[in-house]
Amino acid sequence: MVILHVLAPAQWGGLERVVQALARGLRGVGHDVHVAAVVTGPATDHPFFAPLRGTGVHTRSLVVRGRAYRRERAAIATLCRQLRPDVVHTHGYRADVLDAGVARRLGIPTVTTVHGFTGGGWKNWLYEWLQCRAFRRFDAVVAVSESLVERLERTGVPRSRIHEVPNAWHEIHPRLDRPAARQALGIPRDRFVVGWVGRLTHEKGPDVLLDALPHVSEVPWAVSVVGTGVEGARLQARASHLGLDGRIRWHGAVPDAARVFAAFDVFVLSSRTEGTPIALFEAMAAGVPIVATRVGGVPDVVSPLEAALVPAEDPVALAAEIRAIYRDPATGQRRARAARARLERDFSVAPWLDRYEAIYRLVSAGVPAPVPS
Numbered sequence: 001m002v003i004l005h006v007l008a009p010a011q012w013g014g015l016e017r018v019v020q021a022l023a024r025g026l027r028g029v030g031h032d033v034h035v036a037a038v039v040t041g042p043a044t045d046h047p048f049f050a051p052l053r054g055t056g057v058h059t060r061s062l063v064v065r066g067r068a069y070r071r072e073r074a075a076i077a078t079l080c081r082q083l084r085p086d087v088v089h090t091h092g093y094r095a096d097v098l099d100a101g102v103a104r105r106l107g108i109p110t111v112t113t114v115h116g117f118t119g120g121g122w123k124n125w126l127y128e129w130l131q132c133r134a135f136r137r138f139d140a141v142v143a144v145s146e147s148l149v150e151r152l153e154r155t156g157v158p159r160s161r162i163h164e165v166p167n168a169w170h171e172i173h174p175r176l177d178r179p180a181a182r183q184a185l186g187i188p189r190d191r192f193v194v195g196w197v198g199r200l201t202h203e204k205g206p207d208v209l210l211d212a213l214p215h216v217s218e219v220p221w222a223v224s225v226v227g228t229g230v231e232g233a234r235l236q237a238r239a240s241h242l243g244l245d246g247r248i249r250w251h252g253a254v255p256d257a258a259r260v261f262a263a264f265d266v267f268v269l270s271s272r273t274e275g276t277p278i279a280l281f282e283a284m285a286a287g288v289p290i291v292a293t294r295v296g297g298v299p300d301v302v303s304p305l306e307a308a309l310v311p312a313e314d315p316v317a318l319a320a321e322i323r324a325i326y327r328d329p330a331t332g333q334r335r336a337r338a339a340r341a342r343l344e345r346d347f348s349v350a351p352w353l354d355r356y357e358a359i360y361r362l363v364s365a366g367v368p369a370p371v372p373s
Contacts, residue, residue, distance in 0.1 A: 001031050001360055004085040004103075006076065008038040008094040009048035011228070011253055013199060014167075014278035015115045016048050018144075019091055021170035023057045025353045034058040036079055038072060038094060040065065047255065051172050069098055076102045086364045087111055093127050097134045104137065109363035113142040113165075114152065116275030116296060132156070139363035142356075144276040145297025163359055166300060167276040168352035169343055173256045175286055181263035185251060191222040192326055195264030195288070197257055197279045198271070200229030205270035205293065207231075208315050210239055212270075213247075215319035219326045223248040224264065226257050261286035266325045266332065272312050274298055284343040289332030291321040301347070306339035 005023055009016045019035065027033040039046050039061050052059050062075045076099045080088065088103035089111045090096050100110045112135065117128050132155040135141050141157050142165050143149045149164050176184060187193055198204040206225065213223065225235075225248060232250070239248050254260060261267065267283035267290050274296035281301070283290050290307035292298050299309065308321040325332040 001086040001357075001364070002083055003031055003033050003360065004080070004083055004088045005033070005035045005091065006038070006088060006095040006099050007035075007091040009046065010199075011047055012255075012257070014275070015091055017278045018113065018115065018167055020048075020051045020172070021168065021349065022089075022353075022356060023052060024055050024172075025170065025349050026356070027056045029353060029357075031357075032058075034060070034079075034083055034085070036060050036062055036076070038062045038064055038099075073098060073102050077106065080106050080108055087360045089113070089360075091115065093131050096131050100134065100138065109139045109366070110137075111140045111142065111359060111363060112138050113144065114148050114275070115144060116148065117151070117273060140359050142359065145274075145300050147296050148275060163355070165352065165355045165359075166297065166347065167278065167281070168349045169281040169285060169347045170349045171258070171285060173259050176259050176262060178262045181260040184260055185224055185226075185254070185263050186249065187222065187224060187263055192220055192265050193263060194221050194223045194322060195226070195261065195267045195283075196223065196270070197226040197261075197267070197282070198269075198277075200225075200227055200231045200235055202231060203271060203273050204229075205272050205313070206235055207238060208270040208272075208293075208313055208318060209268050210235065210242060210244065212315035212319040212322065213244055214242055215316055216323050216326075219323055221247065221322070221326075224251060225249065226251045226254045226260070228253050258282040258285070261288050264288050265329075266291060266322060268318065268322070269293060269298070270318060271295055271298075276301060281343060281347065284336075284339040287333075287336045287340050289325050289329075289336045290339060291318060291325070293318075302339055302342070306335050306342055308335070 005019055007019055023033050023035050049059050064072045080103055087109050090100045091113055096112050103110050135157045141161050142163050143152055144167050149162055152162050153159055182189055196209055200206055261282050267288045269292040271293055276297040292307050293312045294309045295312050310317040
Protein backbone atom coordinates (compact mmCIF):
# COMPACT_ATOMS: atom_id res chain seq x y z
CA MET A 1 0.00 0.00 0.00
CA VAL A 2 0.98 3.63 -0.45
CA ILE A 3 0.49 5.31 2.93
CA LEU A 4 0.83 9.03 3.60
CA HIS A 5 1.17 10.32 7.18
CA VAL A 6 0.59 14.04 7.78
CA LEU A 7 1.40 15.92 10.98
CA ALA A 8 2.74 19.22 12.32
CA PRO A 9 5.46 17.86 14.63
CA ALA A 10 6.63 19.42 17.85
CA GLN A 11 10.31 19.28 18.73
CA TRP A 12 9.66 15.96 20.43
CA GLY A 13 6.84 14.12 22.14
CA GLY A 14 4.72 11.01 22.28
CA LEU A 15 2.74 11.74 19.12
CA GLU A 16 5.97 12.19 17.18
CA ARG A 17 7.42 8.95 18.56
CA VAL A 18 4.28 7.04 17.54
CA VAL A 19 4.39 8.37 13.98
CA GLN A 20 8.09 7.54 13.68
CA ALA A 21 7.55 3.99 14.94
CA LEU A 22 4.50 3.47 12.74
CA ALA A 23 6.24 4.76 9.62
CA ARG A 24 9.38 2.70 10.22
CA GLY A 25 7.39 -0.41 11.05
CA LEU A 26 5.07 -0.20 8.04
CA ARG A 27 8.04 0.38 5.74
CA GLY A 28 9.74 -2.63 7.31
CA VAL A 29 6.87 -4.92 6.30
CA GLY A 30 6.92 -3.71 2.72
CA HIS A 31 4.62 -0.70 2.38
CA ASP A 32 5.50 2.49 0.51
CA VAL A 33 5.41 4.98 3.39
CA HIS A 34 5.56 8.76 3.11
CA VAL A 35 5.58 11.29 5.94
CA ALA A 36 4.71 14.94 5.29
CA ALA A 37 5.55 17.27 8.14
CA VAL A 38 4.14 20.78 8.30
CA VAL A 39 6.92 22.91 9.78
CA THR A 40 7.25 26.60 10.45
CA GLY A 41 11.05 26.77 10.69
CA PRO A 42 13.98 25.56 8.58
CA ALA A 43 12.93 22.22 7.11
CA THR A 44 16.30 20.50 7.38
CA ASP A 45 16.79 21.30 11.07
CA HIS A 46 13.66 19.73 12.55
CA PRO A 47 14.62 16.88 14.91
CA PHE A 48 11.51 14.89 13.99
CA PHE A 49 13.15 13.63 10.81
CA ALA A 50 16.32 12.19 12.37
CA PRO A 51 14.93 8.71 13.35
CA LEU A 52 13.47 8.29 9.84
CA ARG A 53 16.68 8.86 7.90
CA GLY A 54 18.03 5.79 6.19
CA THR A 55 14.91 3.71 6.90
CA GLY A 56 13.34 3.84 3.45
CA VAL A 57 10.55 6.11 4.66
CA HIS A 58 10.07 9.06 2.29
CA THR A 59 9.98 12.33 4.21
CA ARG A 60 9.16 15.80 3.05
CA SER A 61 8.69 19.15 4.72
CA LEU A 62 5.85 21.49 3.97
CA VAL A 63 7.23 24.81 5.12
CA VAL A 64 4.41 27.14 6.11
CA ARG A 65 4.91 30.71 7.22
CA GLY A 66 2.43 32.07 9.73
CA ARG A 67 -1.16 31.17 8.94
CA ALA A 68 -0.79 30.34 5.27
CA TYR A 69 -3.50 27.68 5.54
CA ARG A 70 -4.60 27.93 1.92
CA ARG A 71 -1.05 27.33 0.72
CA GLU A 72 -0.71 24.40 3.11
CA ARG A 73 -3.86 22.75 1.82
CA ALA A 74 -2.75 23.31 -1.78
CA ALA A 75 0.57 21.64 -1.01
CA ILE A 76 -1.23 18.63 0.52
CA ALA A 77 -3.46 18.38 -2.57
CA THR A 78 -0.43 18.45 -4.87
CA LEU A 79 1.28 15.76 -2.82
CA CYS A 80 -1.81 13.54 -2.86
CA ARG A 81 -2.11 13.86 -6.64
CA GLN A 82 1.56 12.94 -7.03
CA LEU A 83 1.56 9.95 -4.67
CA ARG A 84 -2.02 8.70 -5.18
CA PRO A 85 -1.94 7.13 -1.69
CA ASP A 86 -4.27 4.31 -0.68
CA VAL A 87 -4.83 6.08 2.64
CA VAL A 88 -3.94 9.40 4.28
CA HIS A 89 -3.31 9.14 8.03
CA THR A 90 -3.31 12.41 9.97
CA HIS A 91 -2.07 13.04 13.49
CA GLY A 92 -2.82 16.05 15.68
CA TYR A 93 -5.16 19.01 15.61
CA ARG A 94 -3.74 20.88 12.63
CA ALA A 95 -3.57 17.93 10.24
CA ASP A 96 -6.94 16.57 11.38
CA VAL A 97 -8.79 19.86 10.90
CA LEU A 98 -6.96 21.50 7.99
CA ASP A 99 -5.45 18.76 5.85
CA ALA A 100 -7.54 15.58 6.04
CA GLY A 101 -10.43 17.23 4.17
CA VAL A 102 -8.15 17.83 1.19
CA ALA A 103 -7.57 14.07 0.84
CA ARG A 104 -11.29 13.32 1.24
CA ARG A 105 -12.19 15.71 -1.59
CA LEU A 106 -9.78 13.79 -3.81
CA GLY A 107 -11.53 10.53 -2.94
CA ILE A 108 -8.73 9.23 -0.69
CA PRO A 109 -9.75 7.39 2.52
CA THR A 110 -8.66 9.12 5.72
CA VAL A 111 -7.59 7.75 9.09
CA THR A 112 -6.65 9.65 12.23
CA THR A 113 -5.10 8.57 15.50
CA VAL A 114 -6.41 10.37 18.58
CA HIS A 115 -3.38 10.58 20.84
CA GLY A 116 -5.20 12.42 23.65
CA PHE A 117 -6.67 15.76 24.67
CA THR A 118 -4.85 18.45 26.61
CA GLY A 119 -7.74 20.42 28.11
CA GLY A 120 -6.91 23.84 29.51
CA GLY A 121 -8.28 27.26 28.62
CA TRP A 122 -10.94 28.39 26.19
CA LYS A 123 -8.58 28.33 23.20
CA ASN A 124 -7.70 24.67 23.71
CA TRP A 125 -11.36 23.90 24.31
CA LEU A 126 -12.24 25.50 20.96
CA TYR A 127 -9.47 23.59 19.15
CA GLU A 128 -10.61 20.29 20.63
CA TRP A 129 -14.25 21.03 19.78
CA LEU A 130 -13.28 21.64 16.14
CA GLN A 131 -11.13 18.51 16.12
CA CYS A 132 -13.93 16.35 17.52
CA ARG A 133 -16.28 17.65 14.83
CA ALA A 134 -13.65 16.77 12.22
CA PHE A 135 -13.35 13.22 13.58
CA ARG A 136 -16.92 12.48 12.46
CA ARG A 137 -15.84 12.74 8.82
CA PHE A 138 -12.95 10.26 8.96
CA ASP A 139 -13.28 6.75 7.60
CA ALA A 140 -11.55 5.40 10.73
CA VAL A 141 -10.69 7.01 14.06
CA VAL A 142 -8.05 5.22 16.14
CA ALA A 143 -8.20 5.79 19.90
CA VAL A 144 -5.14 4.82 21.92
CA SER A 145 -7.09 4.07 25.12
CA GLU A 146 -10.50 2.92 26.29
CA SER A 147 -11.25 6.27 27.89
CA LEU A 148 -10.68 7.99 24.55
CA VAL A 149 -13.09 5.56 22.85
CA GLU A 150 -15.78 6.59 25.33
CA ARG A 151 -15.08 10.29 24.83
CA LEU A 152 -15.20 9.98 21.04
CA GLU A 153 -18.57 8.24 21.23
CA ARG A 154 -19.91 11.04 23.43
CA THR A 155 -18.82 13.63 20.86
CA GLY A 156 -20.75 11.95 18.07
CA VAL A 157 -18.17 9.82 16.27
CA PRO A 158 -19.97 6.68 15.00
CA ARG A 159 -18.86 3.68 17.06
CA SER A 160 -18.42 1.62 13.89
CA ARG A 161 -15.58 3.91 12.83
CA ILE A 162 -13.71 3.89 16.16
CA HIS A 163 -10.90 1.39 16.67
CA GLU A 164 -9.11 1.05 20.00
CA VAL A 165 -5.41 0.46 19.32
CA PRO A 166 -3.12 1.17 22.29
CA ASN A 167 0.34 2.38 21.39
CA ALA A 168 3.24 -0.03 21.12
CA TRP A 169 6.83 0.22 22.23
CA HIS A 170 9.57 0.39 19.64
CA GLU A 171 13.09 1.09 20.83
CA ILE A 172 15.05 3.17 18.32
CA HIS A 173 18.28 3.93 20.19
CA PRO A 174 20.14 1.69 22.68
CA ARG A 175 19.73 2.71 26.31
CA LEU A 176 22.60 3.97 28.44
CA ASP A 177 23.44 2.14 31.65
CA ARG A 178 22.99 3.94 34.97
CA PRO A 179 26.50 5.48 35.30
CA ALA A 180 26.53 6.66 31.68
CA ALA A 181 22.98 8.04 31.92
CA ARG A 182 23.81 9.97 35.08
CA GLN A 183 26.95 11.33 33.48
CA ALA A 184 24.98 12.42 30.40
CA LEU A 185 22.53 14.36 32.61
CA GLY A 186 25.17 15.63 35.01
CA ILE A 187 23.50 13.92 37.99
CA PRO A 188 25.50 13.02 41.12
CA ARG A 189 25.91 9.26 41.44
CA ASP A 190 25.03 9.16 45.14
CA ARG A 191 21.64 10.88 45.07
CA PHE A 192 18.12 9.42 45.04
CA VAL A 193 16.97 10.83 41.71
CA VAL A 194 13.34 11.47 40.85
CA GLY A 195 12.90 11.71 37.08
CA TRP A 196 10.16 13.60 35.26
CA VAL A 197 9.95 13.65 31.43
CA GLY A 198 7.41 15.46 29.28
CA ARG A 199 6.10 18.78 28.04
CA LEU A 200 6.08 21.52 30.66
CA THR A 201 2.37 22.17 30.30
CA HIS A 202 -0.62 22.14 32.62
CA GLU A 203 -2.07 18.81 31.47
CA LYS A 204 1.22 17.01 32.17
CA GLY A 205 1.13 18.10 35.82
CA PRO A 206 4.76 19.04 36.54
CA ASP A 207 3.44 21.43 39.19
CA VAL A 208 1.91 18.47 41.04
CA LEU A 209 5.37 16.95 41.43
CA LEU A 210 6.75 20.27 42.68
CA ASP A 211 3.98 20.47 45.29
CA ALA A 212 4.74 16.89 46.39
CA LEU A 213 8.44 17.49 47.09
CA PRO A 214 8.07 19.46 50.37
CA HIS A 215 6.18 16.42 51.73
CA VAL A 216 9.29 14.23 51.31
CA SER A 217 11.80 16.59 52.88
CA GLU A 218 13.35 13.73 54.87
CA VAL A 219 14.38 11.94 51.65
CA PRO A 220 17.73 13.03 50.12
CA TRP A 221 16.18 13.49 46.69
CA ALA A 222 17.31 15.30 43.59
CA VAL A 223 14.92 15.90 40.69
CA SER A 224 15.71 15.78 36.98
CA VAL A 225 13.12 17.48 34.77
CA VAL A 226 13.52 16.66 31.08
CA GLY A 227 11.44 18.69 28.67
CA THR A 228 10.40 22.15 27.58
CA GLY A 229 7.09 23.96 27.36
CA VAL A 230 5.10 27.11 27.90
CA GLU A 231 4.98 26.62 31.67
CA GLY A 232 8.77 26.41 32.08
CA ALA A 233 9.44 29.87 33.54
CA ARG A 234 6.41 29.71 35.85
CA LEU A 235 7.44 26.29 37.15
CA GLN A 236 10.97 27.44 37.92
CA ALA A 237 9.55 30.42 39.80
CA ARG A 238 7.24 28.08 41.72
CA ALA A 239 10.17 25.82 42.62
CA SER A 240 12.07 28.82 43.93
CA HIS A 241 9.06 29.92 45.98
CA LEU A 242 8.85 26.42 47.51
CA GLY A 243 12.54 26.55 48.45
CA LEU A 244 13.51 23.78 46.03
CA ASP A 245 16.32 25.63 44.26
CA GLY A 246 19.52 23.66 43.97
CA ARG A 247 17.78 20.28 44.13
CA ILE A 248 16.06 20.41 40.73
CA ARG A 249 17.90 20.24 37.43
CA TRP A 250 16.00 21.64 34.46
CA HIS A 251 17.60 19.82 31.55
CA GLY A 252 15.41 21.21 28.80
CA ALA A 253 14.97 19.12 25.66
CA VAL A 254 17.27 16.08 25.70
CA PRO A 255 17.70 14.34 22.33
CA ASP A 256 16.77 10.65 22.51
CA ALA A 257 15.61 11.06 26.12
CA ALA A 258 14.58 7.39 26.29
CA ARG A 259 18.29 6.52 26.52
CA VAL A 260 18.75 8.22 29.92
CA PHE A 261 15.88 6.77 31.98
CA ALA A 262 18.30 4.44 33.79
CA ALA A 263 19.60 7.55 35.57
CA PHE A 264 16.42 7.69 37.67
CA ASP A 265 15.66 5.86 40.91
CA VAL A 266 11.98 6.52 40.30
CA PHE A 267 10.10 7.91 37.32
CA VAL A 268 7.09 10.12 38.08
CA LEU A 269 4.23 10.66 35.65
CA SER A 270 2.02 13.27 37.29
CA SER A 271 -0.33 14.03 34.38
CA ARG A 272 -3.87 15.34 34.68
CA THR A 273 -4.84 13.68 31.39
CA GLU A 274 -3.21 11.13 29.08
CA GLY A 275 -3.76 8.89 26.09
CA THR A 276 -1.18 6.12 26.14
CA PRO A 277 1.98 7.92 27.30
CA ILE A 278 5.16 6.93 25.50
CA ALA A 279 7.24 8.16 28.45
CA LEU A 280 5.59 5.44 30.52
CA PHE A 281 6.78 2.84 28.00
CA GLU A 282 10.28 4.32 28.17
CA ALA A 283 10.37 3.94 31.95
CA MET A 284 9.07 0.37 31.70
CA ALA A 285 11.73 -0.51 29.12
CA ALA A 286 14.46 0.95 31.34
CA GLY A 287 13.34 -1.05 34.39
CA VAL A 288 12.78 2.07 36.51
CA PRO A 289 10.20 2.04 39.35
CA ILE A 290 7.16 4.09 38.38
CA VAL A 291 4.76 6.37 40.23
CA ALA A 292 1.94 7.47 37.92
CA THR A 293 -1.43 9.16 38.12
CA ARG A 294 -4.43 6.97 37.38
CA VAL A 295 -5.64 8.93 34.34
CA GLY A 296 -6.58 8.19 30.74
CA GLY A 297 -4.87 5.13 29.33
CA VAL A 298 -2.34 4.77 32.16
CA PRO A 299 -4.31 2.00 33.99
CA ASP A 300 -4.54 0.16 30.65
CA VAL A 301 -0.74 0.00 30.54
CA VAL A 302 0.21 -0.63 34.18
CA SER A 303 -1.67 -2.08 37.13
CA PRO A 304 -0.68 -1.81 40.82
CA LEU A 305 1.45 -4.91 40.20
CA GLU A 306 3.69 -2.92 37.85
CA ALA A 307 3.56 0.64 39.21
CA ALA A 308 2.35 2.76 42.08
CA LEU A 309 -0.85 4.47 40.90
CA VAL A 310 -2.19 7.60 42.59
CA PRO A 311 -5.13 9.97 41.96
CA ALA A 312 -4.59 12.99 39.74
CA GLU A 313 -3.72 16.30 41.41
CA ASP A 314 -2.87 14.66 44.74
CA PRO A 315 0.67 15.75 45.71
CA VAL A 316 0.41 14.11 49.15
CA ALA A 317 -0.33 10.70 47.64
CA LEU A 318 2.44 11.23 45.10
CA ALA A 319 4.90 12.08 47.88
CA ALA A 320 3.89 8.99 49.87
CA GLU A 321 4.71 6.69 46.95
CA ILE A 322 8.06 8.39 46.27
CA ARG A 323 8.90 7.92 49.96
CA ALA A 324 7.82 4.27 49.82
CA ILE A 325 10.16 3.52 46.92
CA TYR A 326 13.04 5.21 48.71
CA ARG A 327 12.43 3.21 51.90
CA ASP A 328 11.64 -0.08 50.17
CA PRO A 329 13.60 -0.23 46.91
CA ALA A 330 13.07 -4.00 46.61
CA THR A 331 9.33 -3.55 46.11
CA GLY A 332 9.96 -0.84 43.54
CA GLN A 333 12.35 -3.09 41.63
CA ARG A 334 9.90 -5.99 41.77
CA ARG A 335 7.22 -3.81 40.17
CA ALA A 336 9.75 -2.53 37.62
CA ARG A 337 10.61 -6.06 36.52
CA ALA A 338 6.92 -6.89 36.19
CA ALA A 339 6.38 -3.70 34.16
CA ARG A 340 9.16 -4.59 31.74
CA ALA A 341 7.74 -8.09 31.30
CA ARG A 342 4.28 -6.64 30.58
CA LEU A 343 5.74 -4.18 28.07
CA GLU A 344 7.36 -7.03 26.13
CA ARG A 345 4.26 -9.21 26.37
CA ASP A 346 1.43 -6.78 25.67
CA PHE A 347 2.87 -3.84 23.74
CA SER A 348 5.09 -5.33 21.06
CA VAL A 349 5.22 -3.78 17.61
CA ALA A 350 4.20 -6.66 15.31
CA PRO A 351 0.54 -7.03 16.41
CA TRP A 352 0.24 -3.24 16.58
CA LEU A 353 1.29 -2.94 12.95
CA ASP A 354 -1.11 -5.75 12.02
CA ARG A 355 -4.01 -3.77 13.45
CA TYR A 356 -3.10 -0.61 11.55
CA GLU A 357 -2.67 -2.59 8.33
CA ALA A 358 -6.13 -4.09 8.81
CA ILE A 359 -7.65 -0.63 9.36
CA TYR A 360 -5.98 0.73 6.22
CA ARG A 361 -7.22 -2.20 4.14
CA LEU A 362 -10.70 -1.80 5.61
CA VAL A 363 -11.03 1.87 4.68
CA SER A 364 -9.35 1.52 1.28
CA ALA A 365 -11.72 -1.31 0.36
CA GLY A 366 -14.73 0.57 1.66
CA VAL A 367 -16.26 -2.66 2.95
CA PRO A 368 -17.19 -3.07 6.66
CA ALA A 369 -15.08 -5.80 8.23
CA PRO A 370 -13.84 -6.61 11.72
CA VAL A 371 -10.39 -5.43 12.71
CA PRO A 372 -8.28 -8.03 14.59
CA SER A 373 -7.95 -7.44 18.32
